[in-house]
Amino acid sequence: MAKLSEYSAKRRFEATPEPAPAEPAHRGGPLLFVVQQHAARRLHYDFRIECDGVLFSWAVPKGPSLDPADKRMAVFVENHPYDYASFEGVIPPKQYGAGEVIVWDCGVYSPDEDGVWFHDREQAQQRVREGLVGGKLSLQLRGLKLKGSFALVRTKQDEKSWLLIKHKDRFISAADVTQQDRSVLSGVAVKDMRSFPVHRMPASQLVPVGDATAMPAKLEPMQAELGDAPFQDAGWMWEPKLDGYRVLAFVDGDKVQLRSRRGLELANTFPRLAEELRQQAGGGTMILDGEIVALGADGKPSFNALQNRFQLKSPVDIATADRNVPTLFFAFDLLYFAGLDLRARPYHERRRYLAQCLMPSALVQLVHADEDGESLHAAALASGFEGVIGKRKDSRYEAGKRSPAWLKVKPTHSADLVIGGYTKGKGSRGALGSLLIGYWEGDGLRYASHVGSGFNDRALQEVLARLEPLHTRSCPFSSKPEVNAPVTWVKPELVAEVDFQEWTDDGSLRAPVFQRLRDDIDPKTVRREVPSHSGAATKKRRSARAAPPSPRGDVVIDEVVAALDGTTKNAFELAVGTHRIRLSNLDRVYWPANEALQQPALTKRDLLRYLAQVSPLMLPHIADRPLTMIRMPDGITGQRFFQKHWEQARPDFVESVTVFSESKDEHHNYLLCNNLPTLLWLAQSGTLEFHVWHSRAKVDADAKSKSTDYATSLESLEASVLNCPDYVVFDIDPYIYSGKEAPGAEPELNTIAFEKGKEIAFALRELLLGMKLEPIVKTSGKTGLHVFVPIRRTIDFDTARHVSELVSRHLMRQRPREITMEWSVPKRSGKIFMDHNMNVRGKTLNVAYSPRGEPGAPVSMPLTWEELASAHPLDFRMTSVIKRLTRTGDRWRDALTRKQDLDRALKGGKA
DNA sequence: GGATTGT
DNA sequence: ACAATCCAACGCCTC
DNA sequence: GAGGCG
Ligand SMILES: [Mn+2]
Ligand SMILES: [Mn+2]
16 A cells, blocks of 8 residues: 555544544455545645555645646645545644535546556556656546546646646536536535535445456346336435336447347447447446437437337448437446446445446436436426336345336326417427316316427327317406417317326416327316326325324324325315314425525425424423423514413413413413424414423422422422423533624534534533433534433422532533633633523423424434434434434433432432 | 504 | 514523 | 623
């Protein structure tokens, strides 16, 4: 292994998250390159190539360019360990290279002066070594952003100065490739790294790595099962389904085979494709899964054009056809590359390897893939594709099998509708842009939609000819449709069959595509079919998948979720068991979409759904505790206000407790959120955060006081059960600023601060364990942590506060530079604030599982201590936690029952 | 978001 | 009829 | 006692 001593000398591995040098591991397969973007003192890019077990590195201040005229300065810097290639994160202040790092691009590379050597690591490395010594490298990059041949040349003037220059090939471009500024691993821009949770993947997963095995001589393609609708699920990706000819392409040196599903050999039928694919492998081996597609006259994939193409046998005819009817290979999977069998790798990795190793050209292209199944489906239908295929990210390639890990989704809905008019379009569609279609409802013809997709020239002609004699001056629809093109009305006598995705709630069609005229149907009989098997059914299936049955199989929760998702109505009356709640403004955006945090816009409906689903875990922690509502009826960007008391009318399922107050009216009503309808009713009134007392208005065995007189006097309140907390609270608040805060603002979430907070929480835990006390922990949802010691309710808040203070001060003496208990905010700066004064009657904290009115929609998440080690607040969001909770259940399920005796602990050990 | 108060 | 306004709190800390 | 703090 080449040396890493300089790398180690510059860094302190206790203080930086960067990887320490590791023992050299045996690696086979192509060599890796990576480009990291690094927001250090000065923003730059680090270009690194693997050779002899380490990464030879150059710092490129302006980053790579695809323009051969640009010579980019590249300063040769110290070797980095191989594992550095997947490093993304934040290097803390004062450490070498302090700042944020993302993986801007990664892929495989090979010297390319005398052919490429992806398939022969030793040959490749030999040429790289020579190039490094000689000061001249020519490399073919197969990355996700960078493709093609690049030169690295050492300048005469300086040993360390090199130039990075794009060679002329088909990948040159005047476009600025650094405009694509997201990480290829996490999708995060470097400036957002500070607030984003990082989860390292091993560098060896970035590109195909492994030992060579013989290339399978024959394989059959993996098949998809039939699915009923696309859905959003972070575990799935979606690709358009191409209307072509499924083929596995085997390349071995000069030999190319194109195998159809039935084993037919097609390389001779598509010689140009075969030649292109041969070049893709660069003399090595490769198996691609894909689809041969012929483009019709309109430039869209056409199965007919492909059928015609198959008829040709003579080389002359084929050559002519290749000029006139382009035939393309669309690749969507990579099963084997440069000697490595990739079939057992998960789909999302194969997908990355494919995007890296494939060098797109006019004839060989990469199939688009996307996480947003619903949008892709709509877009795919609109552009003339058959539908979409969903693929489970963690699925292996099961050759020859029909697997549920791949789902084929085609539009299943079809309707016959009456044509009442048509619009003019543009260009070749000047005469007919779209048809206005509708159905009879009572005596009127109700407008449903306009449909402009699905016409070929012949259909266009035919429909126009049939409409001509039906022209009329008056609009046949009962209410005149709004369209932004000139309309010609026709008598409602023609019926069109239309495929579409679903009925929208306002009675329109989503993604309609014209199929044919239906002369066999009497236009007077056209009614809208009940949408039981269309819109509503689609929704139901979707939610059934996205939301597994509630943890306890609670019927009421399932009904609530079904009601919320079963309609697009903005307001309706929700049944919760026997209770009714008027819901309004369900589509109001509470959390606006935040691209940097990869959060879609979340509405009040999303909030209600989340609360219903989480309620079995959340209610035990919120029940019987006087509640402070943080209300944001206009969403998190609008006005927000606290509300502690509720003197107005309220539904009868909402419980409350009256508490003495020294201020003038002597007592106040606090709400108790003791059941699901209350939780939902609170959300309806704009409550986004639920903050609760640490004591409960309920007597049971662990409470020493049995008094429930909270209202008559201060003395009675202090003698009541509300005066004894359920836990000693350690509120851990990092005051380590990200630097982006407005003057005077609270510190924002940032990784450095949270990591330090975690460290303090672990130290606190050690201290408490030494006192025979077992603490539990949760994220607050914002920047801090809540560490609680559940105790029997025998001591009052005052005692609990003293315990918290004693322990915190002890910890602060051990780590004075890291912990502060200062009252003045400026003096807390750079430290972790431990606020023992939270242990006071009437103080509140955001309850477990409560969302926060913060970007990303994080929630307060109870964790095991093991989980805390790798946790980040934004790992737990309204959008993601239900899935986790069905697996883990409530990590705090014992918090209220496994209580500890503080008196004994205090006598036993001393802090 | 909703009740209450002010114009 | 419609717009404006309210919707927290108190005990603890430090000076 | 005043004013900051959560
Ligand atoms: Mn750097
Ligand atoms: Mn806190």
